[in-house]
Amino acid sequence: MKLLRLIILFCLLSLVACKSSVKLPQEGINFYQKNNLKDVDLVPLFPFTNSNLEKYNDLTYDENKIPLLKYNDSLIYYPVQYTQVALHYYAKYYTSKNQEDKEVFLMQAKEIRNRLVVKEGFGVWECGVKILPYNVETPFASSMAQGFGLGVMIQAYALTKDQSYLLAAEHVVSSFDVMISDGGIKSVWDTYPHYEEYADPDSHVLNGYIFSLAGLYYYYQLVGSEKALRLYNEGIEALSVKIKDYDAGFSSFYSLITSTGQYPYNSANGDNPDHYHELVIIQLIALYLWTENKVFYEYGYKFYQQRLSQLDKSIPNKLKSIKASHTIVPETHGTDNLMNNNWTFGNFWSTNKFPSELELDFGTHRKDITKLILYGAGDIGSLPDKFEIYVYNNDVWSIANTDEDILRTHHTKFQTRHHKTYVIEYDLFGRFEGSKLKLKFLNSVGGESIALRNINVFFNERNEFNQLIELVKEYEKDSFN
Template structure:
């Protein structure tokens, strides 16, 4: 019982008290909105045929520009998230890549060359620290996992950063880093890769948390972006195969995350209590689905985007918030 109370207080402190008191917490970054940048025929055209619209690199399908308002950085100028002690301030690759993509898209929007330089600083920083196997490692212990650990979500976002750095500079080392970052997407988790198999559907998918596979659907959806981009702008056949696989799997898996009133975050076999999305994450997922439905030309993904968006009623949001809090307090 004491553990439940402690976890409950930690959730309240991170997501509510921190904001009310103006303290920086991990939620200070994760809860900054990230709407879709590709959501209709016009935005898809500007994304796919960016050169025809007079820009040197495509915007990212999810708009992370607001994330660049976050201002806690280390001595290398890379953003850090503030975790509870003893973890403390750490570079979270997924967060850093979102920030970098926001810098890139602000530069593409015409906000100044300094943003290009800052974006390329991020790209070079992580390129130089990428492992020979292609991983962008998390270098801190978390949730019982010992550093270094990895995530398909951070990998995908990092690949998209490397791709754009290549398009901006024509520096082949960035193209190599982009391709290398996808090299383990076809490798099973048991063999050190990112490829999981859904228990519900038997579909292959990209796992956000390989140390504890649970088929996180929003992580898979976001991770599907990089293979599509590398296939299109680097002409990579293996990436094209990964993208086609991801499209088919997402279409088959989505019904298994859709309930009569809300959606599920994952299918964690270790906990019997359903892991519902928070309202903020359901809104984010609707954006992912809108972007992916355009990129993959998928009516099935578009259909689920409409269903999930329709579920965002005030009553459902309140119900999901309570259930999410209870689950975090009991199981996390």
């Protein structure tokens, strides 16, 4: 399943909530109430980690089985990576009960513990390399590594009963209370705390922040630390208020840093789609499952509508097919390019004949069709100027909107080194239903041709989203019993 691959790829963590503003599920405190860490040999998995280590086969490891990250043609010790990899090695032993797997994990955990830099009342794993484009002072600490590392320390303590791992974990928890300027990982964002993946107080990386919260709660579940719970509660409250700032309308923001001249969007980085937008959807589902906070449900659903990829094979693709009445180069620039998850570069569909039509087949009857998003392959000249929108319902095509009917639009320019994308969101006038949508392009803004990298339509997908929630529940059922 693609959902499983996404979770494996990103080591997604299940999250729980605070006592005050949201419900604390009973199963979330059962382990601490029913067990004493001194009496157990294994603790539950760090949620959404697994025993699949094949993805790490190509990494370079040192003599202590610590992976090194290739960065700018150098191999560096990167805390986010080596703590995350160790969590998966623990999962391998948890599954196999093989002594050799246990020894490898403990070798890693010992070295990770020894790499903790203990300062006045707190400890951090430091990265000595400046990571662009973030404005960090080296060495710096990462909240994401702190969260992962908490899991490693508690797992190692359960296996060894070595108190030094607990002491290290307590130092790590304290780092969440320390400002970046003092060597910690905390920033203040509009009076709210934020635990920064990069020690740039203006960056606010979303997925790294959520990962760090998971470490705090994992520690609370197993140890019962009220300090960890307080820090987690503060973080959950902050995220429930600030999650709206990550909504880009057609996608989500990876972070809020703008030093590059534009916001970094999720699934718009690297040489291939990075799937961070899909990761955040799963993270928000996990938050909702543990907190029952509807804010996380609604933003998870909103981001789900914005997706361009299929999250799980058991859930049908948003679009079954797209047909065009005319294509300039169908062999390489056909309508299949409109159905992939790559909206920032690569091949596109184009036409220079007007009128031209695109027929979008949903594969089933859809209600509440409210929004259309077109991703132009270039500047605004690559997009349509005059067009009509038709809906197929009860075996009849009916006009829904023209370009003049649409109430408002949002424009977004995005540029990589070699490619441009111009995104326009069209909010339709009214709510429509049907099994197909047809776009009839009468001309283009540039006057010559239309070129689209991708296309998206918003309609009611509550059933599919709730089905995805059930899949996440099933995947995480072995994390805490």
